[in-house]
Every structure is written in C-alpha cells, then in structure tokens.
Amino acid sequence: MSKTQPKRNATEDDAPTCAGGDHDHQPVKFDDSACERAAAIFRALGEPQRLRLLIMLEARACCVSELAEALSEPLPAISQRLRILKSERIVRSRRQGKHVYYSLADEHISRLVTNGVMHAMEDE
Amino acid sequence: MSKTQPKRNATEDDAPTCAGGDHDHQPVKFDDSACERAAAIFRALGEPQRLRLLIMLEARACCVSELAEALSEPLPAISQRLRILKSERIVRSRRQGKHVYYSLADEHISRLVTNGVMHAMEDE
DNA sequence: CATATACTTGCACAATCCTGCAACTGTTAA
DNA sequence: TTAACAGTTGCAGGATTGTGCAAGTATATG
Numbered sequence: 001m002s003k004t005q006p007k008r009n010a011t012e013d014d015a016p017t018c019a020g021g022d023h024d025h026q027p028v029k030f031d032d033s034a035c036e037r038a039a040a041i042f043r044a045l046g047e048p049q050r051l052r053l054l055i056m057l058e059a060r061a062c063c064v065s066e067l068a069e070a071l072s073e074p075l076p077a078i079s080q081r082l083r084i085l086k087s088e089r090i091v092r093s094r095r096q097g098k099h100v101y102y103s104l105a106d107e108h109i110s111r112l113v114t115n116g117v118m119h120a121m122e123d124e
Numbered sequence: 125m126s127k128t129q130p131k132r133n134a135t136e137d138d139a140p141t142c143a144g145g146d147h148d149h150q151p152v153k154f155d156d157s158a159c160e161r162a163a164a165i166f167r168a169l170g171e172p173q174r175l176r177l178l179i180m181l182e183a184r185a186c187c188v189s190e191l192a193e194a195l196s197e198p199l200p201a202i203s204q205r206l207r208i209l210k211s212e213r214i215v216r217s218r219r220q221g222k223h224v225y226y227s228l229a230d231e232h233i234s235r236l237v238t239n240g241v242m243h244a245m246e247d248e
Numbered sequence: 249c250a251t252a253t254a255c256t257t258g259c260a261c262a263a264t265c266c267t268g269c270a271a272c273t274g275t276t277a278a
Numbered sequence: 279t280t281a282a283c284a285g286t287t288g289c290a291g292g293a294t295t296g297t298g299c300a301a302g303t304a305t306a307t308g
Contacts, residue, residue, distance in 0.1 A: 035179065036172045038244035043170025048163040055159065064285060079285055098275050098284055108243045115239065119232045120162035188255060203256055222254055222305050
C-alpha cells in the first residue's frame with residue numbers, strides 16, 4: 001500500500017463520492033454518464049454568446065430574428081448557437097406560422113442560468 | 125423600420141433583458157462583463173474530468189494525491205485541472221504540511237455543481 | 249545538507265470548437 | 279406557382295483548449 005495519502009483514520013470508507021467502485025450508498029450518488037452529461041450542459045452554457053441568448057430566453061420565448069436583432073448579429077449565427085443549445089436539450093423550439101420560437105427547456109435550466117449569472121455579478 | 129419581428133404590441137418595451145441600451149431597471153439585471161464571467165465559470169465546469177474533481181470536493185476538501193489516486197490519473201493532470209478551476213475562483217487551496225488541500229470556493233459553486241449533476245441524472 | 253515526498257509549471261501536439269459565408273429548406277402571401 | 283421572408287445546414291479557416299511528459303519548486307525528514 002502506497003502511503004501517498006495522509007490517511008485520516010484507518011477505516012476503509014475513504015472514497016466518499018466517486019471512487020472506482022460500484023457501491024451506490026453514498027451521500028452524493030451519481031454515475032459516470034451523468035457526470036459527462038452534466039459537463040456537456042455546462043459546456044453549452046460556457047460561452048458568452050450562447051449564455052446571452054439564454055438570458056434573453058429566460059425572460060420570455062423569442063423567435064430567431066428577434067434575438068438576432070436584439071443582439072445585432074447575423075441570423076445564421078444565432079440559429080447555429082440555438083442548434084447547439086437544442087442538441088443539449090437546454091432550449092426547445094416550437095413553430096408558429098413562419099416564425100420559430102425558442103424557450104428554455106425547463107425550470108432546472110432556468111435556475112442554472114440565473115444562479116450562474118448571479119454568482120458572476122456578486123463577487124466581481 | 126424593418127418588419128422582421130412579429131411585433132406583439134405597439135409599445136416600445138420590447139427588449140426585456142439585454143438589448144443594446146443602457147437602462148438598468150429591468151427584471152433580470154445583468155451587464156456585459158457579468159455575462160462573460162458567468163460563461164467562464166460554466167466553461168470551467170464543462171468538462172467531465174474537472175467536474176468529477178468538483179463532485180469529489182463537494183463532499184470534502186481533498187489534497188491532490190488523494191484526488192489523483194481516487195480517479196486513477198497522473199498527479200500533474202489533476203494539478204493542472206485544479207489550476208484552471210482555481211483561476212476561475214471555483215476552488216480554493218490551503219497548504220497543510222506537505223499537502224495542499226483543495227475545496228470548493230463557496231456555497232454558490234457547490235449549488236451550481238449539484239444542480240447540474242442532478243439535472244443530468246433526472247432526464248436521461 | 250542531502251533526499252524524498254507533494255505539487256507545480258512549461259512546452260508541444262492533437263483535438264475540439266467558434267465563426268462566417270454561401271446554399272438550401274420551409275412557410276406565407278400575391 | 280412564384281416571390282419573399284424565416285430559418286437551417288455545410289464547409290473551411292482560425293483560434294482556443296486539453297493532454298502528456300519532463301523539469302522545476304517547496305516542504306518535511308534523516
């Protein structure tokens with residue numbers, strides 16, 4: 001046994017969350033794929049342009065041209081970003097006439113966005 | 125005036141969050157730099173390896189070798205990732221003897237991580 | 249002081265991702 | 279059906295980023 005770790009006590013329950021084992025009676029229960037999925041969501045949120053889109057959508061559903069005009073950016077760029085957000089199920093789209101309205105997928109996402117921005121505004 | 129947008133009503137309060145203007149009496153108040161900062165945080169969370177680190181740190185503070193052993197990865201790799209997380213003030217480090225203990229920076233981050241993973245586990 | 253442990257940093261390679269433009273699809277109106 | 283509007287998709291640069299290994303720093307121990 002390598003003595004790299006400081007070894008708090010001699011018992012064996014040393015891996016509280018995500019060691020290599022497959023015991024699932026831990027306080028924070030999560031599996032490997034959930035971790036990857038969560039990271040994918042965070043990555044999608046991790047870009048100023050996309051995040052700004054989401055902040056607008058948090059207020060209300062918008063169509064693509066609305067977003068493009070509000071942000072002063074070409075329409076294909078907006079569409080592309082929405083596509084990425086949709087592929088992660090962060091936004092959903094519904095067609096209405098010749099417009100496509102985008103909105104946040106659920107309350108969970110909404111809270112995630114809000115919390116992130118709140119945190120960013122607080123400590124800097 | 126271009127009639128690209130569907131124009132819900134004729135009033136002028138059409139930009140609820142982040143239009144180009146500089147009026148700050150809106151429901152969701154946030155400025156440009158906050159958006160970029162928030163994105164930077166999300167981006168840091170947006171990688172499975174780093175996220176896994178954070179999930180471990182959510183349970184308790186760990187030193188680098190602990191994390192390296194638990195995740196079966198070379199120590200420099202862990203250190204590198206922690207460096208990135210620290211540069212975004214997502215984790216903080218405190219030295220204790222010959223070990224350096226890392227922990228989440230604050231409750232806000234902890235909640236962000238938890239919410240993200242929870243969401244990921246729910247709908248897939 | 250010299251050595252071992254614990255961790256950090258630098259650098260180069262590879263992969264991934266964002267962007268912009270052009271072409272294409274779908275919907276409404278004449 | 280044709281034309282105009284709304285949005286999507288494909289593709290090729292260019293930039294950013296993750297990874298691995300080697301070398302460097304810092305702290306404790308003999």
